[in-house]
Amino acid sequence: MRELLEAVAAGELSPTEAEARLAGYVTTDAGRFDAAREHRRGAPEGILAEGKTPAEVATLATAALDSTGRAIVTRVAAADVAAVEEVVDESVDVVHDERASTLVARRADYEPPRLDATAAIVTGGTADAAVAGEAATVLEAMGATVERIDDVGVAHLGRILDHLDALRAADVLVVAAGREGALPTVVAGLVDTPVIGVPVSTGYGHGGDGAAALSGMLQSCTVLSVVNVDAGFVAGTQAGLVARAVSDARAGAE
Amino acid sequence: MRELLEAVAAGELSPTEAEARLAGYVTTDAGRFDAAREHRRGAPEGILAEGKTPAEVATLATAALDSTGRAIVTRVAAADVAAVEEVVDESVDVVHDERASTLVARRADYEPPRLDATAAIVTGGTADAAVAGEAATVLEAMGATVERIDDVGVAHLGRILDHLDALRAADVLVVAAGREGALPTVVAGLVDTPVIGVPVSTGYGHGGDGAAALSGMLQSCTVLSVVNVDAGFVAGTQAGLVARAVSDARAGAE
Amino acid sequence: MRELLEAVAAGELSPTEAEARLAGYVTTDAGRFDAAREHRRGAPEGILAEGKTPAEVATLATAALDSTGRAIVTRVAAADVAAVEEVVDESVDVVHDERASTLVARRADYEPPRLDATAAIVTGGTADAAVAGEAATVLEAMGATVERIDDVGVAHLGRILDHLDALRAADVLVVAAGREGALPTVVAGLVDTPVIGVPVSTGYGHGGDGAAALSGMLQSCTVLSVVNVDAGFVAGTQAGLVARAVSDARAGAE
Amino acid sequence: MRELLEAVAAGELSPTEAEARLAGYVTTDAGRFDAAREHRRGAPEGILAEGKTPAEVATLATAALDSTGRAIVTRVAAADVAAVEEVVDESVDVVHDERASTLVARRADYEPPRLDATAAIVTGGTADAAVAGEAATVLEAMGATVERIDDVGVAHLGRILDHLDALRAADVLVVAAGREGALPTVVAGLVDTPVIGVPVSTGYGHGGDGAAALSGMLQSCTVLSVVNVDAGFVAGTQAGLVARAVSDARAGAE
Amino acid sequence: MRELLEAVAAGELSPTEAEARLAGYVTTDAGRFDAAREHRRGAPEGILAEGKTPAEVATLATAALDSTGRAIVTRVAAADVAAVEEVVDESVDVVHDERASTLVARRADYEPPRLDATAAIVTGGTADAAVAGEAATVLEAMGATVERIDDVGVAHLGRILDHLDALRAADVLVVAAGREGALPTVVAGLVDTPVIGVPVSTGYGHGGDGAAALSGMLQSCTVLSVVNVDAGFVAGTQAGLVARAVSDARAGAE
Amino acid sequence: MRELLEAVAAGELSPTEAEARLAGYVTTDAGRFDAAREHRRGAPEGILAEGKTPAEVATLATAALDSTGRAIVTRVAAADVAAVEEVVDESVDVVHDERASTLVARRADYEPPRLDATAAIVTGGTADAAVAGEAATVLEAMGATVERIDDVGVAHLGRILDHLDALRAADVLVVAAGREGALPTVVAGLVDTPVIGVPVSTGYGHGGDGAAALSGMLQSCTVLSVVNVDAGFVAGTQAGLVARAVSDARAGAE
Amino acid sequence: MRELLEAVAAGELSPTEAEARLAGYVTTDAGRFDAAREHRRGAPEGILAEGKTPAEVATLATAALDSTGRAIVTRVAAADVAAVEEVVDESVDVVHDERASTLVARRADYEPPRLDATAAIVTGGTADAAVAGEAATVLEAMGATVERIDDVGVAHLGRILDHLDALRAADVLVVAAGREGALPTVVAGLVDTPVIGVPVSTGYGHGGDGAAALSGMLQSCTVLSVVNVDAGFVAGTQAGLVARAVSDARAGAE
Amino acid sequence: MRELLEAVAAGELSPTEAEARLAGYVTTDAGRFDAAREHRRGAPEGILAEGKTPAEVATLATAALDSTGRAIVTRVAAADVAAVEEVVDESVDVVHDERASTLVARRADYEPPRLDATAAIVTGGTADAAVAGEAATVLEAMGATVERIDDVGVAHLGRILDHLDALRAADVLVVAAGREGALPTVVAGLVDTPVIGVPVSTGYGHGGDGAAALSGMLQSCTVLSVVNVDAGFVAGTQAGLVARAVSDARAGAE
Numbered sequence A, B, C, D, E, F, G, H: 001m002r003e004l005l006e007a008v009a010a011g012e013l014s015p016t017e018a019e020a021r022l023a024g025y026v027t028t029d030a031g032r033f034d035a036a037r038e039h040r041r042g043a044p045e046g047i048l049a050e051g052k053t054p055a056e057v058a059t060l061a062t063a064a065l066d067s068t069g070r071a072i073v074t075r076v077a078a079a080d081v082a083a084v085e086e087v088v089d090e091s092v093d094v095v096h097d098e099r100a101s102t103l104v105a106r107r108a109d110y111e112p113p114r115l116d117a118t119a120a121i122v123t124g125g126t127a128d129a130a131v132a133g134e135a136a137t138v139l140e141a142m143g144a145t146v147e148r149i150d151d152v153g154v155a156h157l158g159r160i161l162d163h164l165d166a167l168r169a170a171d172v173l174v175v176a177a178g179r180e181g182a183l184p185t186v187v188a189g190l191v192d193t194p195v196i197g198v199p200v201s202t203g204y205g206h207g208g209d210g211a212a213a214l215s216g217m218l219q220s221c222t223v224l225s226v227v228n229v230d231a232g233f234v235a236g237t238q239a240g241l242v243a244r245a246v247s248d249a250r251a252g253a254e
Helices: A002-009 A015-023 A037-041 A054-068 A078-087 A126-142 A157-161 A164-169 A183-188 A211-218 A232-252 B002-009 B015-023 B037-041 B054-068 B078-087 B126-142 B157-161 B164-169 B183-188 B211-218 B232-250 C002-009 C015-023 C037-041 C054-068 C078-087 C126-142 C157-161 C164-169 C183-188 C211-218 C232-252 D002-009 D015-023 D037-041 D054-068 D078-087 D126-142 D157-161 D164-169 D183-188 D211-218 D232-252 E002-009 E015-023 E037-041 E054-068 E078-087 E126-142 E157-161 E164-169 E183-188 E211-218 E232-250 F002-009 F015-023 F037-041 F054-068 F078-087 F126-142 F157-161 F164-169 F183-188 F211-218 F232-250 G002-009 G015-023 G037-041 G054-068 G078-087 G126-142 G157-161 G164-169 G183-188 G211-218 G232-252 H002-009 H015-023 H037-041 H054-068 H078-087 H126-142 H157-161 H164-169 H183-188 H211-218 H232-250
Strands: A026-028 A031-033 A070-074 A093-097 A102-106 A118-123 A145-149 A172-177 A195-199 B026-028 B031-033 B046-048 B070-074 B093-097 B102-106 B118-123 B145-149 B172-177 B195-199 C026-028 C031-033 C046-048 C070-074 C093-097 C102-106 C118-123 C145-149 C172-177 C195-199 D026-028 D031-033 D070-074 D093-097 D102-106 D118-123 D145-149 D172-177 D195-199 E026-028 E031-033 E046-048 E070-074 E093-097 E102-106 E118-123 E145-149 E172-177 E195-199 F026-028 F031-033 F070-074 F093-097 F102-106 F118-123 F145-149 F172-177 F195-199 G026-028 G031-033 G070-074 G093-097 G102-106 G118-123 G145-149 G172-177 G195-199 H026-028 H031-033 H070-074 H093-097 H102-106 H118-123 H145-149 H172-177 H195-199
Touching: A002 A015, A015 A054, A026 A054, A031 A054, A054 A070, A054 A078, A054 A102, A070 A078, A070 A126, A078 A093, A078 A102, A093 A126, A102 A126, A118 A126, A118 A164, A118 A183, A118 A232, A126 A145, A126 A172, A126 A195, A126 A232, A145 A164, A157 A183, A157 B157, A172 A183, A172 A232, A183 A195, A183 A211, A195 A211, A195 A232, A211 B211, A232 H232, B002 B015, B015 B054, B026 B054, B031 B054, B046 B054, B054 B070, B054 B078, B054 B102, B070 B078, B070 B126, B078 B093, B078 B102, B093 B126, B102 B126, B118 B126, B118 B164, B118 B183, B118 B232, B126 B145, B126 B172, B126 B195, B126 B232, B145 B164, B157 B183, B172 B183, B172 B232, B183 B195, B183 B211, B195 B211, B195 B232, B232 C232, C002 C015, C015 C054, C026 C054, C031 C054, C046 C054, C054 C070, C054 C078, C054 C102, C070 C078, C070 C126, C078 C093, C078 C102, C093 C126, C102 C126, C118 C126, C118 C164, C118 C183, C118 C232, C126 C145, C126 C172, C126 C195, C126 C232, C145 C164, C157 C183, C157 D157, C172 C183, C172 C232, C183 C195, C183 C211, C195 C211, C195 C232, C211 D211, D002 D015, D015 D054, D026 D054, D031 D054, D054 D070, D054 D078, D054 D102, D070 D078, D070 D126, D078 D093, D078 D102, D093 D126, D102 D126, D118 D126, D118 D164, D118 D183, D118 D232, D126 D145, D126 D172, D126 D195, D126 D232, D145 D164, D157 D183, D172 D183, D172 D232, D183 D195, D183 D211, D195 D211, D195 D232, D232 E232, E002 E015, E015 E054, E026 E054, E031 E054, E046 E054, E054 E070, E054 E078, E054 E102, E070 E078, E070 E126, E078 E093, E078 E102, E093 E126, E102 E126, E118 E126, E118 E164, E118 E183, E118 E232, E126 E145, E126 E172, E126 E195, E126 E232, E145 E164, E157 E183, E157 F157, E172 E183, E172 E232, E183 E195, E183 E211, E195 E211, E195 E232, E211 F211, F002 F015, F015 F054, F026 F054, F031 F054, F054 F070, F054 F078, F054 F102, F070 F078, F070 F126, F078 F093, F078 F102, F093 F126, F102 F126, F118 F126, F118 F164, F118 F183, F118 F232, F126 F145, F126 F172, F126 F195, F126 F232, F145 F164, F157 F183, F172 F183, F172 F232, F183 F195, F183 F211, F195 F211, F195 F232, F232 G232, G002 G015, G015 G054, G026 G054, G031 G054, G054 G070, G054 G078, G054 G102, G070 G078, G070 G126, G078 G093, G078 G102, G093 G126, G102 G126, G118 G126, G118 G164, G118 G183, G118 G232, G126 G145, G126 G172, G126 G195, G126 G232, G145 G164, G157 G183, G157 H157, G172 G183, G172 G232, G183 G195, G183 G211, G195 G211, G195 G232, G211 H211, H002 H015, H015 H054, H026 H054, H031 H054, H054 H070, H054 H078, H054 H102, H070 H078, H070 H126, H078 H093, H078 H102, H093 H126, H102 H126, H118 H126, H118 H164, H118 H183, H118 H232, H126 H145, H126 H172, H126 H195, H126 H232, H145 H164, H157 H183, H172 H183, H172 H232, H183 H195, H183 H211, H195 H211, H195 H232
Parallel strands: A118 A145, A118 A172, A172 A195, B046 B070, B118 B145, B118 B172, B172 B195, C046 C070, C118 C145, C118 C172, C172 C195, D118 D145, D118 D172, D172 D195, E046 E070, E118 E145, E118 E172, E172 E195, F118 F145, F118 F172, F172 F195, G118 G145, G118 G172, G172 G195, H118 H145, H118 H172, H172 H195
Antiparallel strands: A026 A031, A070 A102, A093 A102, B026 B031, B070 B102, B093 B102, C026 C031, C070 C102, C093 C102, D026 D031, D070 D102, D093 D102, E026 E031, E070 E102, E093 E102, F026 F031, F070 F102, F093 F102, G026 G031, G070 G102, G093 G102, H026 H031, H070 H102, H093 H102
């Protein structure tokens, strides 16, 4: 610990980074950032912009950058992006995916992880794009190769069968679907790898807002595990944990 | 009316049948039987055995036979069948479909309707057999040609595609499915005729007992109309009304 | 396929229409339009304006016009109508039904289908007008003759009985009702043709937003099939499929 | 109080009746009986047999007879009736209505109330008989004239219109209906007196067990008040309170 | 009928009023107004402003005034009041109750009904004022004497007991309560007349928006009938029907 | 630890008690018993008999007796009591409260705790007796003085006010109520000490099985905390923790 | 009473305070303020700003200050604070806690209560701060010492264990948690004092808005009592009642 | 195909096995067995005994043995085991796990798969044993090494931390928990591998039968994917798919 404190004293280490290393988290005005999560849980901590002011988002993003070299923010609005861009150093690389409503910022010296594994992300329609984009953002941040297969609704089986090879080539699949949520079941019937279903909050009337999709996926007559409605970030991270397990095994295979 | 009453006096017409013709229904100890329903609604009145004693079932079946020449009973147990067989005349033809839990009794002089139209009944698995059987019973009673396509679950697309010609040959389809209830959506994506979905009360936990199937069918991203959970009789009758409309049109009957 | 590509090369066929013919769908910035749906499913693909920007609506409407000669848009706002009118050719006929919030655009060379069949659309009150209008729009687009019977709530039986002849003259009926949703049951008790119930999202408190109407229609003591709350487009299309089956049968009847 | 105690001492008054007059209730091994309720609330206290042993039912019935001269028991099984008959005096008049599952016992010296008012009880089908019977039992016990109008389901409007005069002659109506529960709405549209709806726990699948009927009655587009599912006793008592208010007013009318 | 038409021709009767008398309703651009409802159902038709434009409200109010001499509008906003005031004749008396959000307009020649009966309206807190005001408006419009007893929540029994005489003096009571909705139960335990409970959409979290109040009233251990959440108009009308029955009986009118 | 093991070797300590002291729990064929819970949580661990065989109940009761000197079993049937009585030593004192369905067994050398604090347990009716009995059992086992106030339903305020002194004398109150569950609210309005509400699974139809009572207590317009439906043991233990805090403070133990 | 009225006449007592002392409440244009609640219930009456206009909030705050010397307002917006500050005397001390959205105003002569007891308030994350702040405000107003332990989510056990001493030092704990709501269970497993759980309305999709947290706390496998979602004020007051009982006992301990 | 048929003709291949190879499934009186599922989906097809007669279970088990060499039956009763044991050959190895209610039968010549991967199965209490046992059965059948960690409820953190090494050693974890279902969240906070949560249908009252556990897991503040309530077989299979992906990668099989 002494070394750390001396580095701080010498100005070689920011107090933020020192706190992150010692306590595992960073305290900010906008709440704590769980800097040790990636190490402890093997998955990056995301910052949920929804329900926070742009200033709070920028504060937390800075804490993340300072302590881990990277910040991943989900459900960002334009104002959040502007706020982050204003506070970060010019050398920081900020990528904003509008469709996914995600922002990834990286310090120049950040070494992104690389996994030797592929995750496919499959959607039923354009309404599923934001959720799938969130999954893609975190999977890419974790280092997986991401394959997108979009607009393959169950009411048109031909579209799905066209992508059979890509579906089967992936090590793990995230399948997002709203309305009746049957797509993960149909896809899981075609592959022999883990499929993670994400219900999307589309639909209306009885079973709307993803409720029918969630219950349908939980009732699936094939093998699926699911996450909550619109939880693209969770699904992507879970897929990333599988991808890393596979990648680590590959790396250890002689 | 006088003629009717004279026929009753002469013993040429039973009081039951006379009441049915005059009032449209028959009063029994076990409740009223809506004898005029077939004429008024174009669909036979079914007798639901569930919740009635075998004696009540037999009484209502007799009233149906007396007033319309035929009795259709659903959700029958063995005791109901025995009770009906005991009270009816030898000349009455009693057919008991064990899987569908239905009983159809016909007087020797009963002229069954004949429709020039085909209804397909599609199921996802053995658990859907009872519900599909109920639909088949009423469709056959209405005179439609019934085509059964069973065990074609969505987790195995190959099974469905094997039956494409039969699916497309039908004038109307009843598709029964439990669990996630995606089969009607997949089938409706393959045909250009009306599809009526019937959720089946299978499944467990969240969305069990047909709830996921019902909400999934209501959220279908294709065109379906649905009936309540396990309502095979209603689905079959609705399909029968479509079949009769088609058959009448084929016969040139405007 | 070669012919098609030559036609494109020669400028005789737009790339959009060629894609539609080859792949069955058209890819736009605003998502895919399922151009083959009408052929495959026998029902036109509708464009749901809700949740899309006017620009996206206009893009998809153009894709629909280019590939099928017609665009049907539901739940349009004034801005959507303006956006479509701005991008389409002068020769395109644009009809906006304000009450139904629908827009139908047709290229000058579009040959609308004509069915020899009548569908009645029945409503309980003014609150059901938008939903019924959606059903009417798609039924008319499919070529059926549409008969409107409005404002016939169950609390005033006289109003319903006044329309008995019109109700019985239809080949198929769509009945929209909010609040307690009893109207389809009462209507179905008066006719011998298929009745499709549409719950409408009126009502308040317990069972509001169409929930009571939906459960009441599913529990109907007569024969109905239903669609989801406010799904006027689905109900209309399902009725259109019945109407076409009847019309085809009539056409084939000697 | 002294008089009462002296009457007890003299054996002219049972301790039970004395307790009832002093405290307003009677304490038994099977719980308290609210003897003062009829006086305080204007409505007799019913004893719910369901969930009690026959011995407990008999004990409470005895307490009721001792303290008020009458016992009203609902949802009785045969064993409950036998248990009551065994413990009560020969002079006590015990009436068991099998269909309503009610039992009314009266001491020989009991003076039943008489109201100058009529309540109609209307049902949609045989499944509503038990609930309606409970309402009838309490209404008769309160002294109202009860008019029964049974089996008038909404799917057959003719049956309802046949009873228009009887419906309009009543001072208050209790209308019981299961499934979609539309009957109270239709009836209330025909009369200008208070209608109390009772949902009945029939139906199956979505909205079954009276849930659709309850929500439909709460959403009624006409004027109704309702009670809980199967609460025939409550509906009957509420109608009885209206009938008594009318009767009292008639008696006071110069 | 001839007389009516001659009166129209002679300008003695407006076409609106003639239509109302002949058909029972008046057709306007904003929908139909059920002019015969008061006669048929014994209760005035209310115009619900919510969900209508001020112009539509004014149109319907005019139709009501023309055909029945009076218009009752509920859930009015300031704009609705302004719109009505603008279109109606100076001689029309317009009363706007801000707390109740109701408007009552009366033609100079309108003869309001007078009932010889009193209805009490009881509330638990200020949040129930709007709902109770709606009930009061319709009760007064029906001619009943209205007694208001406000702010008597169950958490302070003393407040309720202070009003015992007023509670017992009423012929019928409407009790509005939000949150846990226990007030109608407590009140009904103190009187021997009909109590109608109105759940109010207050509360938050589990059971909020009136859901706990509704289920609590339906489960009441005393005798109540209830209306839907916030249905002050329905509760008031139902109480008005009771009040009129009592008043008619008092008048000796059989 | 050595001492413990030597005591075991010397036969002075049973292996069960040694395991309990070392590991905090005892392993049996019927699962683990959390012997350290009373020390850690300050509340005795109860054994829930429901869902276990009598033999399993007896095994766990023995483990509890061996390790803590006492066993508390809830929701016992007669067979469970018999099974426990058969396996325990004669010197063990076994108390079975039939109404509460609880069993408390104590070794002869067990020193029960004694608290200088009083808890009142209040119920609305006989149906709440079992739940209240469970609370009483655990409160007595924790050493509190328990005051029972039964049958004080909200529909009869007089009964409640009769007990005002007893209600105010308690340091903490557990109030159990089914149906509409208003009793805790009314009681809490009368005292200035903590009230813990327990919804009881009575009631039927909408809001039955304790659902209305739970939501009503959560919505209470006064100050309450609640436990789950029928959770008499939890409510009693929570009240016991309050009683002990008060008792400790009284004893001057800081 | 005479003395009071003379004091009013002499201008020594405001009419508000006199009404409060005589009637227990103060009547204002914005509703009644329950001035006697603190005395009767031992807990201060809070003024809920949500749903009231700033003027109404200021009126009620004035009534509270006049009658009790203090006003506690929850869920205040900036406009409410401004309105209160404008109307109150300069000598009044107004404290606005922005995070908790609470306002506490005290007259210069107000003697705040002091309790010899400590309450800990524990939160899982920043989203729980408002709810916890409400609890803190009322606990401080009741005179308890408040200990805050923030940001100790269950996904990082280390953070919780760091605070073991503080958790165990409190006499009573309020634990607020959203999402899955597991924190109160984990905390209750570590202490032997009463824990009150407050579900917070975070989360999304299935179980969102505090529903999962509420049901999880009700199902807790340890001993908890709970309040409704976001009911920080209720939880704080209930904890305050426990704290006062402990404090009173301490004061009485010689 | 000819070869297959010749082998059947020569008696070298059973017709069942031939059908399985050609069609992918085997048709029996008790429904179809999906023999190709293991190949297609990489997961064995389980036979659910619940809802089938012992004879049907035995028939399907025989079909499974004939076509794939192994049968896995879940939720077996003693009668099912007896029925299977009676029909299978002596050489077949039948293993019945009573706690898990599973049966695995293997032909003597069956070569079980072997995976180089470990799955941990973690439970909160004895009530979770059956669900966890089902997961273990399928994981072992798929060839994974299974590590059981039982009885580590969240109310006693010490128990969990005792198993940290075992938790971290697994490649994938299945965590079963009933009541509030917090265990998977706590476990997932301690490991960096995929965790699959299984809600168990314990609990009572609000959120009982696994509903609170399911919603809690879906709301988890860490990263989890979940399966439906009690879906131990699905969770085990999903974990098996992850284990096989890891094992294949370890084997260097790309």
